[in-house]
Amino acid sequence: MSEHDPGHTSFTDQLLAIWPRKRWEGSIVLVAYSGGPDSTALISSLAELQPNRQRLVAAHFNHGLRDSASAGDQAFAKQVCRDLKIQCIVGNADQAEFKRERRGEGWESAARQLRYQFLVEKAEQSGARYIVTGHTRDDQVETVLHNIIRGTGLAGLAGIPRVRCLNEAVSLVRPLLNHSRQQVLDYLQESDLPHRLDETNLEERFTRNRIRHKLLPWLESEFNSDVRAALVRLSQIAAESQASLREIAEGVLDRAIRQGDKNKVILELEPLRELSIHLRRECFVLVWQRQGWPLQSMHFHHWQQLAESTEPLSNTTLAPFPGDIQVAQTDTELQIQGPPHVN
Amino acid sequence: MSEHDPGHTSFTDQLLAIWPRKRWEGSIVLVAYSGGPDSTALISSLAELQPNRQRLVAAHFNHGLRDSASAGDQAFAKQVCRDLKIQCIVGNADQAEFKRERRGEGWESAARQLRYQFLVEKAEQSGARYIVTGHTRDDQVETVLHNIIRGTGLAGLAGIPRVRCLNEAVSLVRPLLNHSRQQVLDYLQESDLPHRLDETNLEERFTRNRIRHKLLPWLESEFNSDVRAALVRLSQIAAESQASLREIAEGVLDRAIRQGDKNKVILELEPLRELSIHLRRECFVLVWQRQGWPLQSMHFHHWQQLAESTEPLSNTTLAPFPGDIQVAQTDTELQIQGPPHVN
CATH class of the missing domain: 3.30.465.60 (Uridine Diphospho-n-acetylenolpyruvylglucosamine Reductase; domain 3)
Structure with missing residues (x-):
């Protein structure tokens, strides 16, 4: 494993193209780290690019939704951070309050809200200027398609923003939003980096996963092999139109x-x-x-x-x-x- | 069959709501008439609303793509027009020129172009102010979804326009764009009106038909039973944004x-x-x-x-x-x- 592998170079170069070094190298960056492939690739590539480990902080939020698997994710995340010499802060969802929401439609959005609360709080405590998440181009495509199906205006069509101000001190950035999930997996393999598979991702019961595992592959094979690129372009046009x-x-x-x-x-x-x-x-x-x-x-x-x-x-x-x-x-x-x- | 059936009233009222009588009652209107359910409902409801048969002209374009079935469509269209006491002009595609295009990707768009050329020519010869087509809300939904999948900007997302100026003398209007295909079929049944089924509609080999018969029903049953309304709303927002x-x-x-x-x-x-x-x-x-x-x-x-x-x-x-x-x-x-x- 070398920092000069072509795979590494193109992966980190693409990251730097979307998020230039001068923007973040003097600041503390908090990485939302689940232990899944996307955020593992993100934290590892940022660690490659940032020699000062004091300026990287990982934050792992344990929703506690999957019992021992969740505990395993947490242990894994802490181990990766130890190996990378990055501080890892762990947060736990208040199960009593959380489970009330868990049964209804709203539980996924409740989970997201709790996670972002935790991230903002820890960013402020760490003096972090940025919170970064591992969302990829595939997440973008799935979000746009999901929004189209359930009903959206231009803003929903624009999908996941690359940058969002959370408050005057902290901004949310997605440095992998131009990377595909396949690029993430290739990078992990070339770097010989382990990651945890998020098991909820494989369950077909969630709309998002049905979009990922059924609808998109079907659209690609039956209608347009380039449908992902079409949706990314549409989201860019929508974002620009909405901004104008x-x-x-x-x-x-x-x-x-x-x-x-x-x-x-x-x-x-x-x-x-x-x-x-x-x-x-x-x-x-x-x-x-x-x-x-x-x-x-x-x-x-x-x-x-x-x-x-x-x-x-x-x-x-x-x-x-x-x-x-x-x-x-x-x-x-x-x-x-x-x-x-x-x- | 009476003009005062509730089905009729709501069908023609909805048509008048989208295309008020004062806009067209003094003008000659050319109906693009295929013999299929949508255009049969359109020509019949316009005949109900327009006592002056001189002001309605039907134009049937025979692509000659389906041999005896095409000849059958043409004979059927002429018969319906005779019953309604409406003049029916028939046009035929130049098969030699047309078949050159027919094999490639472009043949559907070549067919459309020939049809519109014929319609504009006949509108001008008849002194028609309007060409009307039987496109419904379902056509709109299918068009928007098709455009999304193959790649589109805001204009393609807006879908089929309700009104389009073809030249300074002739405008294209779709008075049934707010009607669903089911409303069309109900109207035909209540009016005891025959229609020809367009057989190409049942063939799965065309993208458009796969969208109609496979993709949309699947999205409705697996993701959102209201997906059609969501796509109509999105197309309206896109049209407004684009216009702004x-x-x-x-x-x-x-x-x-x-x-x-x-x-x-x-x-x-x-x-x-x-x-x-x-x-x-x-x-x-x-x-x-x-x-x-x-x-x-x-x-x-x-x-x-x-x-x-x-x-x-x-x-x-x-x-x-x-x-x-x-x-x-x-x-x-x-x-x-x-x-x-x-x-």
Whole structure:
């Protein structure tokens, strides 16, 4: 095993192309490390690239969902980190609280939420500027296809973002998002690196795994052998389109917005009226995001109603929106009053 | 059979909701009539709604692909039109020319092109303002899914447009695009209307039919029973997003463009520089469309190169673009010289 194997070179080069060294070499990087192939390849390649082991920290979250297998993953993760001379922080899900969610549809999303809470907390404690995860191009393809099937807009079509700000101190980065799963496996083999197979991945009962093991191979063999590349391209176009639309909405909103206080927004309607209804809806989504108002309970017809309320009309008060947000309209302005403060 | 059956009322009401009577009742409408269920329901419901039979013309295109079955379709279409007291124009594909294309990948698209040529020609001869086709919501769903699998951008994701201008005199309209295929079949049954089954629809060898008969039912049963609605929504969002982006690009282009003569465009770069790279690419697509320059041979990297050439640089002449289009750049302008005229 040498750092100059062609396999290594291309794997780490591709990583550096998506995430240049100057961005991270002075910072502490926290690696979300499960022990599976993707995150094993990630932590090992980062260890190759970063001579200063103090600047790499691994964080392993034990969901405790698979009893002894979960304990095995944890022991394995700690051993790999010892070998790489990287500190490994372990977190455990509160089983009592977690199992309540576990039976319903929401358990996978509950698991994700707990894991990210843990990662952000440990990143902050370690002074890490970045949290990195081992998501690959195949995860991207599966996510995009999953979102298309269950129903999505442009944002869902854009799939997994390469970079996301979690808060002002910590960003989430996916340095392997251009690598295929096969490249990961080749790298592990060339480096003679062991990894744990995540057993839930083989179970067909989860939608995600049926997409991976049945739908995608079937689309490849029956319809288009290049379907993965097609989905990656589509997600890039969607991300770019969404970003362009967002940028335009932000520009117009900056001209339109007059903020009374933290819980009230006054919008001048003139600038909004230059926009298509579609972009006006986008502006209101932005207002809600900026104000931190509840988005979950807002449906399409709510955004549509707000967009339509920018048209000239006599003074009107609309029915309250989810979260008790009040909107009143004059000829030239929209006054949006946030939810009453609960003390 | 009565015009006041509830099935009829809802079928024709839904048609009128998507295509209001005042738009077409004074005009001649040419119905693309294959004899299949969708176009039979379309021609019959339009005949119900239009008391003036002079204003409805049917056009049947015989591809001659299925020998006696094709002849049967043609005889059937003429009979239905006789019963409805609607003139029926029949066109035949030039088999010699057509069969050359028939073996390759391109034959389905060649068939479509011949059919549309025939329809436009007959619309112009009949003085028709509209050509209408029987495409349904199910066609829309299949098209969107097909485009996703074979690779598409936002435009392909938008799917079949409800209205398209073919030239300044004739528009193509799909009045059944909100109807499901099941609604069509129910309407035919309630009206006791016969129709011909298009036998090519049952053959699994065409991608489109595999999507209809295998992929969509499988997605519905294994992943999301509501997947059709999800795809329709996605196509609407994509169409709106594309239209919003297009509108913005058009606005900026109108400020940027200075046209020397018919074959030369001078673009001021200042207005373009306000835009994201993505929207700058969109602007150049628009320039090419407006000028009628060849789009087929332009690939992503060409548009990207044009978008990047809007950045400040010293006077440069880029390598010629497909179709021998020359682009020269100054600090403030881009001069685009169309293809040399062939006399």
